[in-house]
Amino acid sequence: MLRTQMFFPISSYQVNWQKPIRHIVKCSNNQRSRQLVKLNGVDGKIAKAPSKTDHHLWNKRDSAASGQKALNLVRIVCGLPNEKEAVYGALDKWTAWESEFPVIAVAKALNILKQRKQWKRVIQVAKWMFGKGQGMTMGTFDTLLLAFDMDQRVNEAQSFWNMILHTHERSISRRLFSRMISMYAHHNMPENIIEVFADMEELGVKPDEDTVRKVVRAFKNVGETEKQQAVLNKYLSEWKYIHFKGERVRVRRRYSWNDD
Incomplete structure (x- = not known):
């Protein structure tokens, strides 16, 4: 009696065995993920990363x-x-x-x-x-000095400014110096402008462009033209640099040196 030999194509053989292999890999991956869930969570729930608010020692003010x-x-x-x-x-x-x-x-x-x-x-x-x-912050100091200026209480502003100089000498902002110079310019007090500017120079605080113009005008009013020119040369040159379309561009100032 002849035995019938059964031949399986190679392709079918591979297909029949590839499915169980993928199934085994998939099961192992699922099993690993379940283990991670058990390690990271409680009762099958994934633990969330602690939020930043959990680390605050004080509650935020409303x-x-x-x-x-x-x-x-x-x-x-x-x-x-x-x-x-x-x-x-x-x-x-x-x-x-x-x-x-x-x-x-x-x-x-x-x-x-x-x-x-x-x-x-x-x-x-x-x-x-x-x-x-x-x-007692620089912002509140600035608001109070502005109020003194607008309410015509220059003497109180001067007393308050002297207190700031003695107690916060090394931490006075440029904005606060500019506020005092603006107040003195508003009340036509060039000598006081020069005095505040001297404090800026001593403390190494660089004035902004508007403040420089007020200082230059103050030196002109007291007749010190040499110092006026020195301030212009140091802080307000004929050219300045601005950022235009992502590039640093050198442009001429619109400010005329003869205006002051």
Whole structure:
């Protein structure tokens, strides 16, 4: 009896055995992923990376709440008579139930009062805050100096500026120097402009272009033309560099040296 021999094509042989191999690999991958899930999570849930907020030691202040407090403060002070005792008493009452001093709310209130040009109220609120030992920043100093200037209280501005020089000598910003020079220029006080400029030079603070023009004009007003030219040569040359379309370009200043 002849035995029937069965021949399988090579292609069918490969197909029949490739499927189990892929299945085994797939199962092993699934098994590995299940192990990772067990290692990284609890009860089959993948553990999430800790968010950045989990590392904060203090809770963030609610910015919306500080905005409402600021508006409430503005309404309170604007409805008061222009008396120091009345204003300070109302402000103390406003913070009576606060667990910590609301610095952010007061800063926002000062900005609102500044936008509304309520200079007397700006001065009152800022002085009250400083009296509490709070908010002594360069930004608040700048706001108060501007309020002194607009309210024609130059003597108070000078006293406050001297305090800043003695207590924050090495950390005074260029903006604050420019504020004082602008105030003295506004009230036609060239000698004081030159004095503030000398402090800038001593502390190594480079003035901006607008400040340089005020200083040059001050030297011209006092008749010191040589120093006027020296300041121009040092800080305000005929050419300047600007960035145009990603490139540094040399251009001529629109400022004429004979304007001052």
